[in-house]
Amino acid sequence: MTSPAKFRKDKEIVAEYETQVKEIRAQLVEQFKCLDQQCELRVQLLQDLQDFFRKKAEVEMDYSRNLEKLSERFLTKTRSTKDHQLKKEQSVLSPVNCWNLLLSQVKRESRDHATLSDLYLNNIIPRFAQVSEDSGRLFKKSKEVGVQLQEDLMKVLNELYAVMKTYHMYNTDSINSENKLKDAEKQEEKQMGRSGRQDDRQTPRSPDTLASIKTEEKHVRRSSVKKIEKMKEKRQAKYTENKLKAIKARNEYLLALEATNSCVFKYYIHDLSDIIDCCDLGYHASLHRALRTYLSAEMNVEASKHSGLEGLEGAAESLEPNGDKQRLMETYNNVFCPPMRFDFQSHMGDTMGLVCAQQPLEGELLQRCQQLQSRLSTLKIENEEVKKTMEATLSTIQDMVTVEDYEVSECFHHSNSMESVKSTMSQSFLSKPSLAKRRANQQETEHSCPAVALSFCLLFCYN
Amino acid sequence: MTSPAKFRKDKEIVAEYETQVKEIRAQLVEQFKCLDQQCELRVQLLQDLQDFFRKKAEVEMDYSRNLEKLSERFLTKTRSTKDHQLKKEQSVLSPVNCWNLLLSQVKRESRDHATLSDLYLNNIIPRFAQVSEDSGRLFKKSKEVGVQLQEDLMKVLNELYAVMKTYHMYNTDSINSENKLKDAEKQEEKQMGRSGRQDDRQTPRSPDTLASIKTEEKHVRRSSVKKIEKMKEKRQAKYTENKLKAIKARNEYLLALEATNSCVFKYYIHDLSDIIDCCDLGYHASLHRALRTYLSAEMNVEASKHSGLEGLEGAAESLEPNGDKQRLMETYNNVFCPPMRFDFQSHMGDTMGLVCAQQPLEGELLQRCQQLQSRLSTLKIENEEVKKTMEATLSTIQDMVTVEDYEVSECFHHSNSMESVKSTMSQSFLSKPSLAKRRANQQETEHSCPAVALSFCLLFCYN
Missing domain, CATH: 1.20.1270.60 (Arfaptin homology (AH) domain/BAR domain)
Incomplete structure (x- = not known):
């Protein structure tokens, strides 16, 4: 024990x-x-x-x-x-x-x-x-x-x-x-x-x-x-x-x-x-x-x-000047439709409705025709030049107005810090220096454009 | 003329x-x-x-x-x-x-x-x-x-x-x-x-x-x-x-x-x-x-x-009780960790640490063992029944709480008339008759559930 x-x-x-x-x-x-x-x-x-x-x-x-x-x-x-x-x-x-x-x-x-x-x-x-x-x-x-x-x-x-x-x-x-x-x-x-x-x-x-x-x-x-x-x-x-x-x-x-x-x-x-x-x-x-x-x-x-x-995107993609022009002209058809041709109004039974080129007028008319043809050639050459300038101008403007500057996803990049959002936001559309410059160019370029575009068809005008 | x-x-x-x-x-x-x-x-x-x-x-x-x-x-x-x-x-x-x-x-x-x-x-x-x-x-x-x-x-x-x-x-x-x-x-x-x-x-x-x-x-x-x-x-x-x-x-x-x-x-x-x-x-x-x-x-x-x-969808999909239970128990480890086993404390040098089943105890112990075994069998059968009921109940509740009733796209079907939107909106979550009935069922079903779930393991209890 x-x-x-x-x-x-x-x-x-x-x-x-x-x-x-x-x-x-x-x-x-x-x-x-x-x-x-x-x-x-x-x-x-x-x-x-x-x-x-x-x-x-x-x-x-x-x-x-x-x-x-x-x-x-x-x-x-x-x-x-x-x-x-x-x-x-x-x-x-x-x-x-x-x-x-x-x-x-x-x-x-x-x-x-x-x-x-x-x-x-x-x-x-x-x-x-x-x-x-x-x-x-x-x-x-x-x-x-x-x-x-x-x-x-x-x-x-x-x-x-x-x-x-x-x-x-x-x-x-x-x-x-x-x-x-x-x-x-x-x-x-x-x-x-x-x-x-x-x-x-x-x-x-x-x-x-x-x-x-x-x-x-x-x-x-x-x-x-x-x-x-x-x-x-x-x-x-x-x-x-x-x-x-x-x-x-x-x-x-x-x-x-x-x-x-x-x-x-x-x-x-x-x-x-x-x-x-x-x-x-x-x-x-x-x-x-x-x-x-x-x-x-x-x-x-x-x-x-x-x-x-x-739907809105589709509508934005359908923003199209030619269709609108067509619709405008159709809507105001009475305002935009061409008038009737002016017909020859014979005077007191004058039956001759054609230009008479018989002697003694022939020479004069031929001379005039030659003058017109030579004027036409000059105009054609001038117009070719104008056309080229206009096309370049239009293309420049087109490039300006269709520049794809509308992507704003950068504004929505959420960084972990909430402060950095502010800085992306303050960068506004017009404050971009490249844009201000482009704007100046655009106005300069378009300055000549309508005049050029409209003077282009003067060919048809009788001189 | x-x-x-x-x-x-x-x-x-x-x-x-x-x-x-x-x-x-x-x-x-x-x-x-x-x-x-x-x-x-x-x-x-x-x-x-x-x-x-x-x-x-x-x-x-x-x-x-x-x-x-x-x-x-x-x-x-x-x-x-x-x-x-x-x-x-x-x-x-x-x-x-x-x-x-x-x-x-x-x-x-x-x-x-x-x-x-x-x-x-x-x-x-x-x-x-x-x-x-x-x-x-x-x-x-x-x-x-x-x-x-x-x-x-x-x-x-x-x-x-x-x-x-x-x-x-x-x-x-x-x-x-x-x-x-x-x-x-x-x-x-x-x-x-x-x-x-x-x-x-x-x-x-x-x-x-x-x-x-x-x-x-x-x-x-x-x-x-x-x-x-x-x-x-x-x-x-x-x-x-x-x-x-x-x-x-x-x-x-x-x-x-x-x-x-x-x-x-x-x-x-x-x-x-x-x-x-x-x-x-x-x-x-x-x-x-x-x-x-x-x-x-x-x-x-x-x-x-x-x-x-x-992200929120991912988090909603990760809503999971077991993980949360685990994390809760880990967090409050001191509260939830099991205590040490109770060891045999020998008394005054009593060296025998095992159940002694020699005569004259053998018969009594055997009888007691048989009684326990028979009680165990009865409990096992009872528990099987309880387990089945409980599993059915749980499955019913599970079905109730996981019913996919969260799709609300019907509320956003834009008909051409704007009036009909109101009518879809007024159909609220609780006003659905099927839901009220289901709620009543759920409370009835879950009524017995925790008791059932917890009584399930009584098998381990010493009788």
Whole structure:
């Protein structure tokens, strides 16, 4: 038997267990605190989302109303134009068509943003409200279950505590009864040793006294041995009983230990995860649907806008002077149609409707014809020159007015810093130095152009 | 010679020509009126476009500011959260990530619409202003050239008028001198006829008187014939001269007629078209560029928005409960990590750390084991049932929360009538009857779910 100082005291073991259980209890409390916080944050987030979309619905409605006002302002102006004929005539021209499409586009955007606002209010916000409600309800229910599970766990831990203490108690009992048994065995041993020694000692006493003493002693000794034996038996029985109890208690302790560890494992590894899963049940999916609704709405606004812009793009590509000129001339046909040819009006029955080139006029006419032909050749050469200059001028102007300077994507390159946006923006259309120079060139170039263009056909003129 | 009644009178011809010229002159005036009107309408359109974009720039700036305010309102709230640790922890969760991206998206849209507003003011409006300026300048110049061309045309028409009248005059002179010549020829014929009759009459007179009379008569007659011949010659010469003049005048008239018709043709077919071309020079191309700038700006806003929405879509697709649970448990590791296993604490040197199953415990333990096994089997069967119910319930809830009810494109179908938009809009998320019913089902279904889910693992519990 080793020294008791080597064994940890019951108190130490119990105190250690109590500390362990206290720590677990504290963790369990923290777990709910943490889940409570997550739930609060979730409720807050869903509230923020609702507030956000409520405010954004206002912003979109505002935008929609402003766009509506903007388009109405100009559409009313067009509608109120009293000259219906003029309105009709104008609408066939390609720039007017672009203008009308531009106003339609604004009207369309106005409607789309109103729809967006409506979807925020009547679809997306109710979704978030619902998610919030569902989350709260599920959290409450999950927490109830969690509380039950924690109580179950605590019960198990308390049971282990009790079982452990029982084991300690029964083991103490067993040790005590073992010690008592050992004491009895020692006494028996002592008793056995003493009677042996007394028999061996053979002290010099009278045989009678000796005999009577011996008989008396024998009687006492026998009853003492019997007593000790009886006690030993009793203690043996007690020890056996207590030993069994202790073993049983240890078995219970060992089984409880396994069960407790399994329960703790189950709670930490499965239950906690399940509680969180139950709190989350449908949360992500519902949030996903709400966000997808938002995305669908925005993407549809975008697609609608895009389709409108494509229409406008088509109209811009159809901006074409020749078609418009044709339409203008057709519309004002009475103003632009050439008059009847002037016919020869014979005078007083003058039947000759042709140039008479007989003698003596022939020579003169021939001479005049030659003069005209020579003038014509000169004009032709001059006109070729003029034509070349004009074509070059026109080509220059054409290049100027068709320069593809309309790509503004550089203004929309989002760098990570928001400051740099400003710098791209401030670069305005007219502030570009190259452009100012080009403008000056253009005016100079076009200066001569109409005169050149119109003088070009003077060939036909009679000199 | 036919009756003069058959010929149109000079006055008639002249009046007709004057009417024709008057009509042309009126047409020329109308042409400029028409071009003036087109120019005014063009200036008006360009003014409207500038006003429109100025107003739209305001609308966009307003929208941008409101979006900015909206995002700042919530970003400030997030920023001002004092618990930086909590903020950091939260930001790893997928719903918070979505929320942050949503705010970024609004910020991005705010910036884009500010850029749009800036582009309207500093690029698009100046373009329209420039087109307007160019148009005005070109129109003025084209009109100057047009006025010159019209004056030239009128000059030609007046010349034809003059030449025609000259032809009439000379032809009249020619006819008159022809008539006079014919008179002279008649007189001569008469004179000839009279002297012949006098010779044939042979009136009974004395030969002397007859002879003297004859001599005298012969003398008178001869001088008369001579006179008539002389007159005839003179008239013949006058007639020839006038006839030539008339033919020349007619030639001039015929040539002028051709030239005038050519000039009229050239003016109406070429010059008018050229004048319009000159008025239009660069107009459509510049308008096209201005509109393309607008389109480029809008398309870039759209592309930027789209790219932001795609990011948000990715985040929405990443809304995932398991990852969040994992992150939460990692973040609060101290709260969620399982405690140490409970180890067997041997009591007072009790070295036996295993369940003792020797006699007399064996029978009892075996019996208990059998009881536990039978309880386990029952629980297993029960749990299988519970598991099935739970899986069905979960699947039902899963189906409910993942139903793809987020497509809202129907709200954006633009019918031709604008009224029908309202009707699509009023159909809100919660007002759908199917949805209300589904909601009721969901709450009923989930009612049992957390309890079921959590009772599922009780198997591990020591009984």
